Amino acid sequence: MRIGRGIRVKKLLGEGVLRILRTRNLVDKTLRIKRNGDFLVIPLTMEVQREELRKLGVEGDLVVEGFEEATSTPSLFENLRNVLSDDDLKIVPRSYDVIGDVCILQLPKELYDRRKIIGEVFLKTMKNIRMVLNKTEPLSGEYRVGGYEVLAGEGSMETVYREHGCIFKLDISKVFFTPRLSAERIRVASLVKPGEVVCDLFAGIGPFSIIIAKKNPSVKVHACDINPYAYKYLVENIRLNRVEDRVKAYLGDARELSEKSLKNVGDRIIMNLPMSSEMYLDAAKNALKKRGGIVHLHVFLEKDTDPDEKYARISESFRRLGCETKLLSSRRIREVAPFKYHWGFDIEVKPENAELQASSS
Ligand SMILES: C[S@@+](CC[C@H](N)C(=O)[O-])C[C@H]1O[C@@H](n2cnc3c(N)ncnc32)[C@H](O)[C@@H]1O
Structure with a gap:
């Protein structure tokens, strides 16, 4: 037994946290990870500040306690x-x-x-x-x-990645993918309620869509992407994870789809295109059911930008589209460059005449 620093995290988040910590060499491989009920205690190689961990998208309690020794290999x-x-x-x-x-x-x-x-x-x-x-x-x-x-x-650069009990085939030279959104994906999947319809407007190879569908057997997910390679892997990943009955793939532009096949179908919209998601708020509104729903909006924020001000601008854009909004939560998901963050807003969005529209449909 050796006394060491560690981080105590919920087991549910353990896989994602370990992945992040390992890629930064923060997991002390000379000590064993501890399992305590619903929690894991991961031994750390050095003293880390809670703030630094938050920057990486890791939430947990920093602790100092005894760990069992593990067999060591050269680092x-x-x-x-x-x-x-x-x-x-x-x-x-x-x-x-x-x-x-x-x-x-x-x-x-x-x-x-x-x-x-x-x-x-x-x-x-x-x-x-x-x-x-x-x-x-x-x-x-x-x-x-x-x-x-x-x-x-x-x-080849094609590989198979595993996360939250799902498998994803992809070639990183042809499609977008990052393992660093693992914690955000399981967080969103855990918010989805039975029977919901989800629209993943910028689905890539399908990690949000497929994890949501796998964890929530009664949901329907519409997943679209404009990159033909991403669509090809999305279709394959739906099959590999046996969620063909729950996830439907579309190749095309999210805005165009939101005006046709995806019009007024969604209870929940995922908009993981932080570079330009704010240009697609009309697509989110179109894809939402007439009574409204939840939008998970991803954006990039410079360090000096106040998230409240950013939300105020987003809310104003929705207002101009005829929608009321309520901020449910917001969080820094990860640091993408020095002083630049990937930020997530969970927003309730409701057309101003929602009841009227819903009853006239
Ligand atoms: C940042 S990636 C996110 C992919 C996926 N959600 C993930 O977490 O791995 C954004 C994706 O949006 C797709 N995209 C960009 N513009 C689009 C559009 N107008 N309509 C549909 N998909 C689009 C890109 O091809 C890319 O796969």
Whole structure:
């Protein structure tokens, strides 16, 4: 038994929290994770402030307590130390993403000539990793896809990722995907009520849609995306997770679909297109049932922007569309760049003449 720092989190959120902490090397692998009823206590490698964890989208209680020892293996950074100078070691990113058996780094240009050897160390040290990529281009364009180069490993960039009991096939060079929304996905899925109809307007390969459908057998989900590759994987993932009876996939523009097939069908609308979701509030209104419902709106916020002011602007935009709004909750989901946050608003949206409209339909 050794006394160490840890974070106490709900078991339900454990998978997502562990994923985030592991990619930042914050989980102390020399100690065993503890299971206490509905909670996990995860041992930490260093002292972390609650605020820093919140920035990563991790909520939990920081504790100091006894943990059992685990058997140890050389760490990634011990192995990197064997091939890099002290200066290079200082700028190797401490965080990376693991999607299925693909590990994604974003190396600074100063490490360009050392990138292959760094990739090899990651490949050799990390269990279950088949390929190591370097992100060379930021997410861009309508499809929100980045550019990647292979540092180590073989085969295609297609992989299978597991989350909350669901499986997702994807190729990160063709579609948007991030494991860093794991906690947000299960949070939204836990809010959905039996019998609801959900419209996931920017569904990508389907993580929100499929997790919601898997956890809520009586719901119907309409999932659309404009990227043909995302649509292809969405269709495949619906089949792989056996939710064909609950999730319907659409290829196309969310606004156009909201005026046709998705008009007035949804109790709940998911708008995970933080770059430009505010330009689609009309689509959310169209897709909502005439009596209104809940909109999960994702946006980017600069550090200096007050979320209340942002919400006031969103509310005003809905008002101009003839809708009343009520803010149910809002949260910083993750930091996407220094001083820039992915922020989520849960908003109740109701057309001003909702009763009238509903009774005349
Ligand atoms: C930030 S990604 C989110 C994907 C998914 N919700 C997730 O969490 O992985 C936004 C997605 O919206 C899609 N998209 C962009 N503009 C769109 C539009 N006008 N209509 C439908 N989908 C769109 C992109 O192709 C991309 O897959």
